[in-house]
Amino acid sequence: MPDGTDKPASSPKRSFAAPTGTRDLYPLELARRRWIEDKWRKSAVRHGFEEVDGPTFEHTELYTAKSGDGIVGEIFSTFSGKDEAAVKAMGDALARGEKGAAPYALRPEFTPTLARMFAARGGQFSKPCKWSWQGPCYRAERPQRGRLREFLQWNCDLIGDGSAAADVEVMAVCVGLLESVGLKPADLRLRFNSRRVLGSLVREMGVDAEHESTAFVLLDRRDKLDDDALEAMAFEFGTSDFGFLQFLKRPRGRTGADEALNAMPLDARAKANSLLEPITAVSRELQNAGIAEWCDLDFNVARGLAYYTGTVFELHEASGAMRAVAGGGRYDNLIETFGGPPTPAVGFGMGDVVLSLVLQDKGLMPSDKQIAADLGLRPDVFVISNGQPESDALVGAYLADLRRKGMHARRSYKTTKNVGKLLQDAASCNARYAVIIESATDVTLKDMDANTQDKGPASELLARILPPPR
RNA sequence: GUGGCUAUAGCUCAGUUGGCUAGAGCGCGAGGUUGUGAUCCUUGAGGUCGCGGGUUCGAGUCCCGUUAGCCACCCCA
Secondary structure, three states: OOOOOOOOOOOOOOOOOOOOOOOOOOHHHHHHHHHHHHHHHHHHHHOOOEEOOOOOEEEOHHHHOOOOHHHHOOOOEEOOOOOHHHHHHHHHHHHOOOOOOOOEEEOOOOHHHHHHHHHHHHHHOOOOEEEEEEEEEEOOOOOEOOEOOEEEEEEEEEEOOOOHHHHHHHHHHHHHHHHHOOOOOOOEEEEEEEHHHHHHHHHHOOOOHHHHHHHHHHHHOOOOOOHHHHHHHHHHHOOOOHHHHHHHOOOOOOOOHHHHHHOOOHHHHHHHHHHOHHHHHHHHHHHHHOOHHHEEEOOOOOOOOOOOOOEEEEEEEOOOOOOOOEEEEEOOOHHHHOOOOOOOEEEEEEEHHHHHHHHHHOOOOOOHHHHHHHOOOOOOEEEEEOOOHHHHOOHHHHHHHHHHOOOOEEEOOOOOOOHHHHHHHHHHOOOOEEEEEOOOOEEEEEEOOOOEEEEEEHHHHHHHHOOOOO
16 A cells, blocks of 8 residues: 555564463473363263363353353453444443443353253253363453463263262262372362251341342351451341341351351251251261261352352362362252253362462472373383484384384484483483484384383384284 | 552573673573483573653663553452
């Protein structure tokens, strides 16, 4: 365009940073992520969960319907780009000072997708249906320690069984993961509660059904607010019934059933034992499953998501310093809400960000070499020339042959003929064996772990390390 | 969305009360020595000091703005 500017034809260089809250994963970092994904998947498989997957983005209404305001406010809105009418409508709404909603949302969590999937086709599966999933989720939050805008989540859900045993089966796969990465009950605590029990208790204390969910919010924040702030919020929410206020302001720190019951009004306490039955059922099953030592009953756990109906739980670092590693619970109404048959379901989600932090803090993240070995990425053999021209010429043929036979085979790209430096190259990629080509027929086979080697005919020595023929 | 802290090489950091061509270690590349993963020696690449203004004879250094990152609140995996 002859616009008279003398800008050079080549546009100026511009550098881009990754968007806020996202991660660029270079080989070592991706290997660490794969290691976690591998542990997740294996834990799910061991416990009999089958992997499913769904779309990265959904209709926005899928989340506005049931997820609760917390998550809805963090949605990344998405347009198709071809739907100019929708883009314009949102622009107009914003211009009028209204809130606009995009037609699509990047998934902030997977549970609504799973409930939608089950509502659509769940009838064809035998019950209970045990599904696991892992993949990226997106939330437009301000990043900080343990929190990003794009993160990985692992979900395990058990659909079609409303029993306490089902609740505990889901908790058990979560604990199974922790055990598989070397964590101990002293490191992490699984705090559980029941919304149904909590609901009947607060009703006994004078809170009506309409205010039940705001009562849960208050209980969830007990540890973070002082009595005055709690009381102020309670009045604001219209949940200032005397009995409930006393319960809300009971001493902090102790979280078990006895402490909670002692803080309740007498007439409520009288009925409490029968009201507590759902929780005692869970406790029994925790014993049966052998994971009780990981778990604490905690009346402060209510969970933010609006769709939880029964048992709820959160997994926290024992010191309580860090945010939740995982959280979940029972959502018996969600599938019906999405047009399916009334179906009980329970599940949890675990994020990779906090889990990685915990593993690092505890020194449980394996070395990069160990991770590569765990993932089957360790080179089987490293091919080296002894520096003679006839050996140099054979490197490519050896590589091709070994690879064709199923070996992970590598070579050096350095120009040096120094065997020591080439072995250093082999060691730095953690190759299991090194093959030094000595002549047209002979090689030295070096066991890099044992630091032993033999020299002889190639056909004979390589036969030792080749995988058995199928 | 609110607040605090930080910003010099890929990484970890020096850089004096403002003063010559901005440094080190590690890592990366090349070469040498010892036919075997170590050690050692030589050498190279890589930075408009986050970006934009201002003060000054002179700014990596002082001031303002901005962006990004980290941390906390909020919320949550």
